[in-house]
Amino acid sequence: MNFPIYLDNNATTPMDPRVLDAMLPYFNEKFGNAASRNHSFGWNAEEAVDYAREQVGRLIGCTSKEIIFTSGATEANNLAIKGVYEMYGSQGNHMITVSTEHKATLDACKKVEKMGGEVTYLSPNEDGLINLSDLEAAITDKTILITVMYGNNEIGVVQDIKAISDIAKKNGILFHTDATQAVGKIPVDVIADGIDLMSFTAHKMYGPKGVGALYVRRKNPRVKVTSQMDGGGHERGMRSGTLNVPGIVGFGKACEIAQNEMAGEALRLGVMRDRLEKELLTMEEAYVNGNTLHRLPHVANISFKFVEGEGLMMGTKDIAVSSGSACTSASLEPSYVLKSLGLDDELAHSSLRFGLGRFTTDEEIDFAIGHVKTAVNKLRDMSPLWEMFKEGIDLKSIEWAEH
Amino acid sequence: MAYSEKVIDHYQNPRNIGTLNKESKMVGTGLVGAPECGDVMRLQIEVDDVTGIIKDAKFKTFGCGSAIASSSLATEWLKGKTIESAMEIDNMDIVEELALPPVKIHCSVLAEDAIKMAINDYRVKQGLAPIEDNKKHY
Numbered sequence: 001m002n003f004p005i006y007l008d009n010n011a012t013t014p015m016d017p018r019v020l021d022a023m024l025p026y027f028n029e030k031f032g033n034a035a036s037r038n039h040s041f042g043w044n045a046e047e048a049v050d051y052a053r054e055q056v057g058r059l060i061g062c063t064s065k066e067i068i069f070t071s072g073a074t075e076a077n078n079l080a081i082k083g084v085y086e087m088y089g090s091q092g093n094h095m096i097t098v099s100t101e102h103k104a105t106l107d108a109c110k111k112v113e114k115m116g117g118e119v120t121y122l123s124p125n126e127d128g129l130i131n132l133s134d135l136e137a138a139i140t141d142k143t144i145l146i147t148v149m150y151g152n153n154e155i156g157v158v159q160d161i162k163a164i165s166d167i168a169k170k171n172g173i174l175f176h177t178d179a180t181q182a183v184g185k186i187p188v189d190v191i192a193d194g195i196d197l198m199s200f201t202a203h204k205m206y207g208p209k210g211v212g213a214l215y216v217r218r219k220n221p222r223v224k225v226t227s228q229m230d231g232g233g234h235e236r237g238m239r240s241g242t243l244n245v246p247g248i249v250g251f252g253k254a255c256e257i258a259q260n261e262m263a264g265e266a267l268r269l270g271v272m273r274d275r276l277e278k279e280l281l282t283m284e285e286a287y288v289n290g291n292t293l294h295r296l297p298h299v300a301n302i303s304f305k306f307v308e309g310e311g312l313m314m315g316t317k318d319i320a321v322s323s324g325s326a327c328t329s330a331s332l333e334p335s336y337v338l339k340s341l342g343l344d345d346e347l348a349h350s351s352l353r354f355g356l357g358r359f360t361t362d363e364e365i366d367f368a369i370g371h372v373k374t375a376v377n378k379l380r381d382m383s384p385l386w387e388m389f390k391e392g393i394d395l396k397s398i399e400w401a402e403h
Numbered sequence: 404m405a406y407s408e409k410v411i412d413h414y415q416n417p418r419n420i421g422t423l424n425k426e427s428k429m430v431g432t433g434l435v436g437a438p439e440c441g442d443v444m445r446l447q448i449e450v451d452d453v454t455g456i457i458k459d460a461k462f463k464t465f466g467c468g469s470a471i472a473s474s475s476l477a478t479e480w481l482k483g484k485t486i487e488s489a490m491e492i493d494n495m496d497i498v499e500e501l502a503l504p505p506v507k508i509h510c511s512v513l514a515e516d517a518i519k520m521a522i523n524d525y526r527v528k529q530g531l532a533p534i535e536d537n538k539k540h541y
Contacts, residue, residue, distance in 0.1 A: 308441050310467035314406070314414055325441060325467070334441065345439035382420045382471065384445035384463035385438060400437035401516070 005319045005364045009204075009357030010153050010181060010299060015250070016206035016358065022253040023208065026246035034243045035234060045245045052252025056213060059255040060179075060198065061189035068214045068235045069248055073180040074104040075228075076199030076214035077147075079239060080176045081108040083225025084145045084197070085117055088174070092142035093117045096135065099340040100124055101149050105178055109147075118142070126342050127291035128157035135167055145174050150182035150198075154324065154337040154353055155290030156299025158182065165194030174223060180204055180212075184258035185296055186266060190215055196223050202247065206358055207254030211247030214239075261358075269356045270297035272365050276354060277302065279369040283376060285389070289324075289338055289351060298356040301338075303347045306386040307379040312352060315375030319368050324351040346395075406468055407502035413472035418479050421461040423447040431525025433517035442466035442510065444474045446517035448481055448489070450525055457481050457489060462517075469507040473497050473514040481518065486525070490534060492518055 006014070026048060034049045036042025053064035070076045081095070097109050099121045109119045120138040124130050130148065139146075146168045151158045161177060168175035176197035182188050183198075184205030190198055201212030216238065217223045224238070231240030277300045280286055285305035301324075304312065309325030324335030325348070334348035352372070356365075380386040388395060406414070425432045430449050436442040443466065449459040460478035464471045476497055481489055497503070497511035523533035 306465060308466050308470075310441075311414075311465075311471060314411075314468040345441075349438075349441040379465075382417055382463050383465040384434065384443055385465045387422065387463060395438060398434075400439075400443070401435045401520070 001361075001363055001367060003318045005360075005368060007354045007356060007360065007364075007368060008320045008322055009360075010156075010353065010355035011322060012203045012209065013206045013357050014359060015203075015208055016254065016257055018257060019207050019250045019253045023246045023250040026249050030245075032245070034245055035232065045243075048249050049243055049245060052248045052255075055252035055256045055259075059188075059259045060183060060200075060215060061191050062215055063218065065236075066190075066215055066218050068216055068238050069243060069251075070212045070214055070239055071210055071244070072203070072212035073102075073178060073199045073201035074212075075239075076201070076212050077102070077104040077178055078108045078111075079214050079225055079228050080197045080199060081105065081145065081147060082111060082115075082228055083238070084174055084176070084223075085112045085115065086226035087224050088144045089117075092140075092144040094120070094140050094142040095145045095147065096120045096122065096138045096143060097147045098122045098124060098130055098149070100128060100152055100154075100337045101147070102153055102178055102180070105147055105149065124157075124340060128152060128155050128289075128337075128341055129291055129294060130159060130164075132160070132163055132167060135164065139167075139171050139173065143171070143173050145176060147176040147178070150177045150179035150188065151186070151296045151299075152290065152337065153181050154335060155301045155341075156181070156296035157290040158186070158294045158296060160294070161193045161195070165196075168196075169194055174221075181296060181299075184255065184262065185298060187262070190217070196221070197225070202251035202254050205254050205258050208247050208250040211244050211251045213251070265358060266297045269360070272360060272362065273298055273300050273354070273356055276300060276356075276365050276369060280304075280372060283373060286376075287347065289341065289343065289347075300354045301351055302354070303338075303343070303351040304376045305347060305350055306383045306389055307376055308349050309351055311379055312350075312372075312375055315378060316352075316371055318371055321355075322353045324353070325349045409476075409501050410468055410472040410503070413475040413501070414468045417462075417471060417475045419459075419461050419475065419482075420463060422463065423449050423459065423461050428528045429525070431521040431523070431528070433520030433522075433524060435513050435516045435520060436466070436470075438465065442470050442513055444470065444513050444517045446474055446477060446481075446514070446521050448518075448521045448525060450486065455485055457484050457486070466510065466513075467507075469501065469503055469510040470513065472501050473503070473510045474517065476500060477514045477518055486522055489518060489522060 032041030032045035034045040183200040198215040203209040309323030338348035460481040462474040494511035494515040
C-alpha cells in the first residue's frame with residue numbers, strides 16, 4: 001500500500017494510464033489546431049476531436065453535435081445558466097435551483113440575479129432529495145430554467161432526474177443538470193432522463209483536468225445558449241477558443257473506458273463503500289449524511305459526533321479525505337450542503353467524506369476503517385463534549401460562551 | 404494547511420488530558436467555545452492550598468489540531484505558576500510558541516479565555532471577586 005491512501009475521488013480522480021497513453025501523441029507529434037482547415041496537422045487534430053466527441057456522446061446517449069467542449073464543469077454550468085438566461089430572457093427571467101448545488105451553479109445563479117433575473121433556491125429534505133411538490137410550487141409563468149444536480153458532490157445523493165425533467169417538460173421549461181459526479185459512475189442517458197443541458201467534466205472520471213463539456217440538446221426542443229466566451233466561433237458559436245485537443249482526446253478515452261467498465265466498477269465500489277460504512281457505523285454516535293438508497297455507489301459522508309472534522313483529518317493523515325468542517329474552508333463556515341439538510345452545525349463540523357475510486361483496493365479500505373476508528377476514539381478521549389455525553393448531560397442545555 | 408512541528412507534537416502527544424474534580428474548592432474550571440462553532444475547550448487548574456501555586460492542570464478539547472495544541476500547551480505553562488502569573492499568559496505567546504497561522508489565532512484566544520475563566524471559577528469558590536478582563540483581542 002502507498003500512503004497516504006487516496007479516498008477523495010469526488011474532488012478529483014487520478015488519470016487512468018490508458019487515458020494518458022491516448023493523449024500523449026497530441027502534445028507534440030499531432031499538435032495541430034483543430035480549427036486549421038488547410039493542412040494535415042489541422043485535419044488530424046480535427047479528426048481526433050471528432051472521434052472524442054463521439055466517445056463522449058455515446059456515454060451519455062447523445063449525438064456528437066450536441067457536445068460543446070469547455071474547460072470543465074464550472075464553465076459548463078456558467079454557460080448553461082447564464083447562456084440560457086441571455087438566450088431566453090425575453091420569455092422570462094426566473095430560474096429554479098437547489099441550495100445544495102455546487103458553487104459553480106449557485107454563483108452563476110447569483111450572477112443571473114445581478115443581471116436582473118430571479119432565482120428560487122429550493123431546500124432539500126433531510127436526506128438531500130428535493131420535494132417534487134416544492135419544485136412544482138416554485139414554477140411561475142416566468143420560469144425558463146430548472147437546474148438540479150444529478151449526484152451531489154458532498155453526500156452523493158442522486159436526485160430523481162426523470163421526475164424533475166418531466167415536470168420541466170410539462171411546463172415548457174428547460175432542464176439543466178450538473179452531472180459532474182454522476183457521468184461515468186452511474187448510467188446517465190440524456191434522452192431517457194429528459195435532460196436539455198448537462199454539465200460534466202473529465203477529471204472526475206479518470207481523465208485530465210481542464211476539459212469538460214456541456215451537452216446542449218438539438219432536437220425536441222432545439223436548445224441554444226448565448227456564448228459566454230467570444231472569439232472564433234468554435235463549438236457551433238457557443239464557446240470560442242482553440243480546442244484543448246490532448247485534453248479532449250483524453251476526455252473521449254475516459255468516457256469510452258467508463259462506458260465499458262462502469263457497471264462492474266460501480267458494483268465493486270458499492271460493495272467496498274458499504275463495507276466501509278457498515279464498519280464505521282458500528283461506532284457509537286456515527287451517522288450517515290444523506291439518503292442511502294438514492295446515492296452514488298462510491299461516496300460515503302459520515303459524521304462522528306463529538307469530534308471535529310479538521311482535528312479528525314489530522315489524526316487520519318494516512319488517508320486523504322475531506323471534511324465539512326468549517327476549519328477546512330477559507331470561509332470558516334461549515335459545509336452549506338450539510339447545513340441545508342438541516343444538520344446541526346455541530347454534526348456538520350464532525351463529518352468526513354469518503355470518495356472511493358477505480359484504483360481503491362479492499363486492502364486500503366481495511367486500513368481506512370481501522371485508521372479512522374483509532375483517530376475517532378483518540379479524539380473522543382480528549383473531547384469534553386464526549387465526556388459530557390457519556391455523563392448524560394444534554395449539550396443543548398449548556399449556555400456556551402460563544403466567540 | 405501545513406501545521407507547525409510543535410502543533411503536530413502536541414496533537415500527537417497531548418499533555419495533561421483529563422478531568423479534575425470540578426466540585427473541589429481548589430479546582431477551577433473554564434469551559435469556552437461552542438459546539439456549533441467547531442471549538443470547545445475545557446481547562447482545569449488545581450491550586451495548592453498552602454503555596455497558592457497551580458499544582459495540576461488538565462484539558463479536554465473538541466476542535467482542530469491548533470485548538471488541541473493551544474490547550475495542551477496552556478496546561479503545560481500553567482503548572483507551577485501562581486494565579487497572578489497565570490493571569491498574564493497572553494494568547495499571542497501561544498501563537499508565537501506554536502507558530503499558528505492567522506486563521507488559527509482564535510484557538511489561542513480560546514485558550515487564554517479558558518485560563519481566565521478557570522482562574523475566576525477558582526477565585527469565586529474561594530470567596531474572591533473575579534478578575535475583570537478588559538483586554539481586547541485583535
